[in-house]
Amino acid sequence: MTTQPRDTPQFYLTAPSPCPYLPGREERKVFTHLVGRRAAEINDILTQGGFRRSQTIAYRPACEACRSCISVRVVVNAFKPSRSFRRILSRNSDLVGEIRNPTPTSEQYSLFRNYLDARHSDGGMVDMTVLDYAMMVEDSHVTTRIVEYRPRGPDSRITGRGSGELRAVVLTDILADGLSMVYSFYDPAAYDRSLGSFVILDHIAKARELGLPYVYLGYWVEGSHKMDYKTRFRPQERLMPQGWMRVD
Template identity: 60%
Template sequence: MTEQQKKFPEFYVTAPQPCPYLPGRLERKLFTHLTHDKPPELVDRLLTTGFRRSQNIAYVPYCEGCQACISVRVLVNEFQPDRSMRRSWNRNSSLIAQRTAPTPTMEQFKLFRAYIDARHSDGGMADMTILDYRMMVEDTVIETFLTEYRQKPADATDLDFDSWPLKAVALCDRLTDGISMVYSFYDPADADAGLGTYMILEHIAFARRIGLPHVYLGYWIDGSRKMAYKTRFKPQERLGPDRWERVGDGEED
């Protein structure tokens, strides 16, 4: 194999299996391995044109007769939260966010397991072990970071951050034109606090501060209740057959 062949991605297709989002349909994925010998520009190009990253795999839906999965990204500089989003923001005003290197901890894993067991016990992550979680966080060839959200006690100082209750965690990639939210989870005991919404809002604010124009939310699937929340973050762009297409504007609910 020549050096040029090593740098060019080889693509594979998974076998059909039941779609986890649309009953009665089958899903397949087109994927390639992300390795350190692949040019960073190539990896970034994949992740800004519809591919998603899971550990060292970049994948895109490749389903026969179905194009329901659509990549979505928020237009950071134009985004304005609606009324319910502002309520979520205010409700979580005591949370403090801290960016860290992609280093997994047992505290994170316990929160992750509690979240999965409470909300996705029948999903593909139901059997993940501490080793699986470690690989999910660490196995990356690009700039990846964690954001920990902790509840600040009334009498605490910032020096005590690591001892504050951990309420939520987001795993993200930094791309050339935005932040890609890979996976996030939160304390299921606070399910009514709107932590999922809050984490997206906080990353939109973070992207704005550091001058990145997009926050990538992964795939929106029309007809899937699990994915419906992504349509709320407008204005946004959805990836069409040839280009990103603008959809909607922020508005009061």
């Protein structure tokens, strides 16, 4: 009997289930496991091919009659913040994002719960326990970091760390060609800060500092209002049948 080596990905197809973005439609996904010594390399290749990571799974939509989910990445070096983005950066200039090892904390989980309850109370993640959250953060065979956003302290310029109340968190993969924002959540009470947009703007700045050309935002779903915000970060590239196409 022949067996596939652990470092060779095998792909599987899920059964149809209700689409979380477009009412009345069904979704299917193709997925593989990201494990073994080649996990980071495979994750790079698959992300460039339109996959997303969730713990040790890389997945991509494989719906039979729909192609609405489109992978989006921001072109870092060509990005210039609009007037509205500059206002968001100004409103959040008192925050600093510290890049940390992916270690879950009770403070993170408390913010995570508040975010889900306020913004996604009908979503598939609403029942996640503290152990589920810990697995989401820790269960990774690729280069993953967690970015914590807190108010600036007196020594933040030296240490790169904030102080005080946790305002936002982003789970981020560091790829060969960019930063992939796996999941983000933030203080839902601070709606006037536009923290969801701010953490993307900050990741664009961080990618530029690291010399990485892209920030991967996941899927833009045409026709889904909750995904419209991703179209604002331009220039961007969208993965079409003919390859990555730039949209200015």
